[in-house]
Amino acid sequence: MAWVNAIVQGVLTGGLYALFACGLSLMFGVMKVVNLAHGDLAVVAGYVGVGVITVTNIPVLWSFLIVVPVMAVIGYFLQRTLIQSALNRGVLTTLIVTLGLSMVIENALLQFFTANSRGIGAGMTLVTGSFSLGSQVELPYLLLVIFAVAVAVLLGLQWFLSRSSYGRLVRAVADDQEAAQLSGADYRHVFGIAAALALGTVALGGMAYSMYSTLDPTAGTDTILLFAFVAVVIGGLGSLWGTLLGGIVLGIAQQIGAQINISDELLAGYLVFLLVLVLRPQGLVSRRAQS
Amino acid sequence: MTAAANGGRPDNDTPLLEVADLTVYHGQLRALDAISLKVYPGEVYAIIGANGAGKSTLLRTIAGLHHSTTGRVLLDGADVTALRPERRARQGIVMVPEGRRLFGSLSVEENLKVGATYARPGPWTIERVYETFDWMRGRRSQRTAQLSGGEQQTVAIGRALVANPRVLLLDELSLGLAPVIVQRIYGMLPQILATGLTVLLVEQDVSQALRVASRLQCLLEGRTTLEGTPADVTAEQVEAAYFGLTGAAAVLGEGSES
Numbered sequence A: 001m002a003w004v005n006a007i008v009q010g011v012l013t014g015g016l017y018a019l020f021a022c023g024l025s026l027m028f029g030v031m032k033v034v035n036l037a038h039g040d041l042a043v044v045a046g047y048v049g050v051g052v053i054t055v056t057n058i059p060v061l062w063s064f065l066i067v068v069p070v071m072a073v074i075g076y077f078l079q080r081t082l083i084q085s086a087l088n089r090g091v092l093t094t095l096i097v098t099l100g101l102s103m104v105i106e107n108a109l110l111q112f113f114t115a116n117s118r119g120i121g122a123g124m125t126l127v128t129g130s131f132s133l134g135s136q137v138e139l140p141y142l143l144l145v146i147f148a149v150a151v152a153v154l155l156g157l158q159w160f161l162s163r164s165s166y167g168r169l170v171r172a173v174a175d176d177q178e179a180a181q182l183s184g185a186d187y188r189h190v191f192g193i194a195a196a197l198a199l200g201t202v203a204l205g206g207m208a209y210s211m212y213s214t215l216d217p218t219a220g221t222d223t224i225l226l227f228a229f230v231a232v233v234i235g236g237l238g239s240l241w242g243t244l245l246g247g248i249v250l251g252i253a254q255q256i257g258a259q260i261n262i263s264d265e266l267l268a269g270y271l272v273f274l275l276v277l278v279l280r281p282q283g284l285v286s287r288r289a290q291s
Numbered sequence B: 001m002t003a004a005a006n007g008g009r010p011d012n013d014t015p016l017l018e019v020a021d022l023t024v025y026h027g028q029l030r031a032l033d034a035i036s037l038k039v040y041p042g043e044v045y046a047i048i049g050a051n052g053a054g055k056s057t058l059l060r061t062i063a064g065l066h067h068s069t070t071g072r073v074l075l076d077g078a079d080v081t082a083l084r085p086e087r088r089a090r091q092g093i094v095m096v097p098e099g100r101r102l103f104g105s106l107s108v109e110e111n112l113k114v115g116a117t118y119a120r121p122g123p124w125t126i127e128r129v130y131e132t133f134d135w136m137r138g139r140r141s142q143r144t145a146q147l148s149g150g151e152q153q154t155v156a157i158g159r160a161l162v163a164n165p166r167v168l169l170l171d172e173l174s175l176g177l178a179p180v181i182v183q184r185i186y187g188m189l190p191q192i193l194a195t196g197l198t199v200l201l202v203e204q205d206v207s208q209a210l211r212v213a214s215r216l217q218c219l220l221e222g223r224t225t226l227e228g229t230p231a232d233v234t235a236e237q238v239e240a241a242y243f244g245l246t247g248a249a250a251v252l253g254e255g256s257e258s
Helices: A002-031 A038-056 A060-088 A091-113 A141-163 A165-175 A177-182 A187-212 A219-235 A240-260 A262-279 B055-063 B085-091 B108-117 B126-132 B149-161 B179-187 B189-193 B206-212 B235-243 B252-257
Strands: A130-133 A137-140 B017-026 B029-039 B044-049 B070-075 B093-096 B167-171 B198-203 B215-220 B223-228
Touching: A002 A038, A002 A060, A002 A137, A002 A141, A002 A165, A002 A187, A002 A219, A002 A240, A038 A060, A038 A091, A038 A187, A038 A219, A060 A091, A060 A187, A091 A219, A137 A141, A141 A165, A141 A187, A141 A240, A165 A177, A165 A187, A165 B108, A177 A187, A177 B085, A187 A219, A219 A240, A219 A262, A240 A262, B017 B055, B029 B044, B029 B055, B029 B070, B029 B223, B044 B055, B044 B206, B044 B235, B055 B085, B055 B093, B055 B167, B055 B198, B085 B093, B093 B149, B108 B126, B108 B149, B126 B149, B149 B167, B149 B179, B179 B189, B179 B206, B189 B198, B198 B206, B206 B235, B215 B235, B223 B235
Parallel strands: B044 B198, B044 B215, B093 B167, B167 B198
Antiparallel strands: A130 A137, B017 B029, B017 B070, B215 B223
16 A cells, blocks of 8 residues: 555656646747756745745735746746847857856855745645545645646646647747748747746746745755756656656656655656656657647 | 739839848848849739849848848838838738748648738738638648648748738749649739739749749849849840849849839
């Protein structure tokens, strides 16, 4: 039963990893930007959440209504300024610029918030509660909710991209910026929208992470970005549902690793990551099969 | 076609599209050297010339994809030189780019819908495109990669038409297509013109260009070597202008205008 529990926990953690990963995948898919500051921006979202809750004393869940739009707006302007000017100099420049942004954010957070870790919603039933299936399988409320949110986010993104006229423009711009311009589309604005969506999703991820675990300034690169990367690569670059599948595979691998030996948790995840890279480098869901 | 019938252009009209003294550099290379042209409403104006003559650069600069060092582009008298390509497109300068450049992951209909997103009001709708090219309706949900080259070119034209352009820029429609397909595509031009469009096209296939154009200009190494109506120019003149056999530029249009 311990194994069943590990797998269930792994699947549910996959939802959190999908929230980390889908924005990274979206930005790569649309503007070919690998945003190395993605994880740090999730952490920023977490700290903004901590700040909003401390200052205004609003309930934790209400703070999402502030944090997610704020991060989306930051995403739009970040894309229109820093990332766009890097893109104009070539895709490789975006790697350097976003790496720089990641360092700046991390050090600024250390400066202002110290290395002490913080969390959101400690003591809430949502965060601490769970219900049991049988004697060994525990389903934490929080992970269930996060998983449901991840599925909802992916459904929403898929609907937006495939059905809405703005989503169609996003796909057109991803295919051919110049041809989209000739049809009257301002690709910079479309990129901005995609970045806003990406940061909106990662804000959810960052908030969820600060409820699930604790937040510290380095969590962005050493946990969130890394897991997001692994989930994206396992799932398949540019595939939205692949990020959920990749997240689930990573989650299960980690939980099974932890079952064997608690110190093997991370190692097991990266072994599966390597295995996928060797056996199926295009990822489990290849882009063509998905769309 | 109508402008050709009265032997050139009506002098008192404002040109719908005017290019004045346009110079464009690609790095150190001068791709266009002080090119000027006036396209009047309802015309089919053809730019001919060999590979590397600057034809596509001219069209792309008019569409806003290249910056010019000097010179201006005017649409119906209004200066659009400072506008980005998407702004020019929304004002009615719409280009069918070389190599078709359809959105590969979108279906035929989605390609048309993207073209219609920022459309000006006008006669062309997606429905009208389906009526004009009747095979397209049945295959509207297919990916464009599944279409033949000629069909893709037609979708690219349709995508431009649904924007209801004032000036339609056609860049090398014949590229990579069988002659019979090229004939068929150019054969649709009168039908398109009948809806009130004006066309500026670039074509390497000189005989095709002469057949459809009301006026033409030949470029050689970024300079104008010949200007006139197809009726005015002789095959020898075109040949000389195309290959640069004679040193002096034969500006034939000059004589017929004054």
